[in-house]
Amino acid sequence: MTRYSFRKYQPLSLRLWHWLNALAILGLLATVLLRKTFLSWRSNAALIEAKLQAAGTAITSEVAKDIAVSIRNPMWDWHVYLGFTLGALLVIRVLVGLLVIKKCPATHAAQSAWHLKNVPQEKRGQALHYTFVKTGYALFYLATLFMVISGLLMQFKTELGLSKEAIGPIKEIHELMMWFFVVFVVGHLLGVVVAENRGDRGLVSDMIHGGENEKGS
Numbered sequence: 213m214t215r216y217s218f219r220k221y222q223p224l225s226l227r228l229w230h231w232l233n234a235l236a237i238l239g240l241l242a243t244v245l246l247r248k249t250f251l252s253w254r255s256n257a258a259l260i261e262a263k264l265q266a267a268g269t270a271i272t273s274e275v276a277k278d279i280a281v282s283i284r285n286p287m288w289d290w291h292v293y294l295g296f297t298l299g300a301l302l303v304i305r306v307l308v309g310l311l312v313i314k315k316c317p318a319t320h321a322a323q324s325a326w327h328l329k330n331v332p333q334e335k336r337g338q339a340l341h342y343t344f345v346k347t348g349y350a351l352f353y354l355a356t357l358f359m360v361i362s363g364l365l366m367q368f369k370t371e372l373g374l375s376k377e378a379i380g381p382i383k384e385i386h387e388l389m390m391w392f393f394v395v396f397v398v399g400h401l402l403g404v405v406v407a408e409n410r411g412d413r414g415l416v417s418d419m420i421h422g423g424e425n426e427k428g429s
């Protein structure tokens with residue numbers, strides 16, 4: 213009978229991809245956190261204006277905003293650098309899929325969903341959970357593709373001649389989609405910890421050293 217384990221041999225290319233991808237995603241989320249908190253132009257412009265006023269120097273709100281935005285920008289450049297990195301990693305993941313793993317994450321998720329009806333009752337829960345996890349990965353790749361395309365469209369809006377009206381909704385959805393990644397990262401981290409404790413012991417170290425080789429196991 214099928215054992216619904218998440219453990220399998222992880223090729224070196226996927227392991228390297230996985231950790232670089234994790235760094236890129238966490239880095240992107242960190243730049244957003246900084247933009248919305250410590251480096252928010254709204255609160256920093258108000259602070260600059262208030263401090264200068266207290267020191268006896270008059271400053272317009274526009275200049276205060278300009279200073280706050282100029283302080284934020286070098287940090288935000290990292291959003292775009294990491295964004296390009298994420299785009300490159302997505303291309304690499306497609307190549308790893310085509311050349312090494314030879315399995316498409318979406319097909320894999322669809323196949324486990326399709327086989328659900330043949331799964332005996334006592335295994336149904338496990339099979340559903342397996343399908344849920346694999347669907348999560350397929351959605352992760354789809355969402356990443358959207359972030360990369362929308363990010364590039366925003367970055368090159370002038371070169372592409374995109375109007376403000378066209379960019380507005382793209383930016384809104386890009387911003388909203390951030391929540392998918394927040395939920396994915398939290399769910400994924402909790403998920404691997406639970407799996408390690410439930411019968412998939414060694415899952416995380418497999419993602420580091422590869423685990424039992426398919427041929428050797």
Ligand code: HEM
Binds near residue numbers: 235349397400
């Ligand atoms: C925080 C950012 C992270 C992201 C975006 C991420 C993303 C992913 C993705 C997309 C996969 C599926 C790979 C595939 O088969 O196509 C995966 C698998 C995996 N990840 Fe992560 N990961 C992150 C962090 C971590 C961390 C910190 C750990 C360990 C503590 C971890 C452990 C694993 C393991 C063990 C698997 C294989 C499990 C399985 O096939 O279900 N990940 N990760």
Ligand code: HEM
Binds near residue numbers: 244295298364389
């Ligand atoms: C998981 C990946 C990503 C997340 C979570 C994310 C998140 C965000 C968020 C929340 C914003 C709105 C910031 C604000 O206006 O307050 C934003 C804007 C932006 N992002 Fe991303 N992003 C990601 C990937 C990318 C990629 C791949 C690129 C491509 C280069 C990119 C380029 C941009 C650009 C150009 C902006 C507009 C900034 C502006 O209006 O000044 N992002 N991103």
